[in-house]
Amino acid sequence: MKVLVLGGTGFAGRAVAEEAARRGDEVTLFNRGRRGDASLVGDRLAPAGLSALESGEWDAVVDTWSAEGEAVRRTAELLRGRAGHYTYVSSRSVYRWLAPGPLTEAAPLVDQSEQGYAGDKLRGEIGAAAFGGPVLLARAGLILGPYEDVGRLPWWLNRIARGGPALAPGPRELPLQLIDVRDLAAFVLDAAARRLDGPFNVVSEPGHTTMGELLDLANEATGGNAELRWTDPEVIVKKGVEPWTQLPIWFPPGPEHEFMNTAGVGKAVGAGLRCRPVRETVFDTWSWLQSLGQQAPQRDDRPRVGLDPAVERELLAEQ
Structure with a gap:
């Protein structure tokens, strides 16, 4: 396929671009060119920022935009009739917080006026409809894996790599749902080839892993120097x-x-x-972190995550 990736140098977009290239697809990257990887340069928030997309045709478009939904609408409208399929990588955050489960694609959504990430993603979904053709709404769950720029798994890996007594929030058997970014990339490219349309919850099946397995694997991957001290949730x-x-x-x-x-x-x-085994996600993320000197990139539109070491010491001392 001829694939246009809007972004392509961050987390999900980079995984999509690499997977498409691995498959032999012809990949075009449209972004601001700040990281040196751009076929077409433009800023979606700037006047005339989409001019580089005014010509050209593609089989598939993958859009990972997370800010104001109007940018998605303008882009989808501009590409209308010149691409075969549009994927908007959305989020399960579009569902109304604490909506009763099981949380299927038919669950109630947040209000369109909702501020912040959830509202932006919903307005992005609405804006993508301007494409006028098949639009896949990939409502991703917790995304982990190499290139993560939010800091969740990298924080755990770096903390556990330091070794010593480490707070482990219980219970060990707490089930987790997640999606490896590379599995997300494979799904959206397969879906684009098949012209799939509509919303899909793109995350592992419930119980894909547990908090215990995730942190045990993190300890194994980083050398096994941490003493995981499982702590009652109520204490935390x-x-x-x-x-x-x-x-x-x-x-x-x-x-x-x-x-x-x-x-x-x-x-x-x-x-x-x-979805691949969580072992691959953990070990491959650690290998990537080591290649960077263990300092992961951090998105400037997301808060930094992690526990203050002083608070961790206090909690450990109370056990």
Whole structure:
């Protein structure tokens, strides 16, 4: 295929571009050119910033935009009639927070006026309809893997690599749903080739891994120098630690955890979604981090994650 990737140098976009190239597709990257990898240069927020896309034809377009939805609408409208398929990499954040499960593609969505990431992603979905052809809305769950620029798995790997007693938020058997960015890339390219249309929850089946397996693998990958001290969720919450941000990936058992980790994925699995073992995700991410000197890139539109070492020491001392 001739594939146009809008972005292509960050996390999901880079994985899509690399997977498309691996398959032998002809890949065009459209971005601001700040990282040196751009076939076409433009800024979607600038006046006339889409001029480089005013000509050309593609079989598939993959759009990972996370800011204002109007940029998606303008781009989709401009490419209307000149591409065969449009994928918008959205998010399960478009679902109304704590909507009752199982969280299928028919679950209620946030209001269009919602501010922040969830609202931006929903407005991006709405804007993508301006394409006028088949549009895949890839509602990704927790995305991990090489090139991660949010910092969740990199933070855990770097913390565990330091060794010594390490806070491990329990329970060990807490089930997790996630998607390796490379599996997300494979799914959206396969879907584009088949001209799939509509929303799909793109995340592993519930229970793909557990908090225990994830951190045990992180310890194994980084040399096994950490002593994981599993800590009762109530102790952590009572301390005022914020799940998901201060302790990435983790929510204590309860409504938030259920919302984030029990999505219905039958539609995507039926359409060919396959998720690799979490061992590959953890070990490959660590290898990538080592190639960078263990300092992962950080998006400037996402808050930094991780637990203050002083708070961790306090929690460990109370055990």
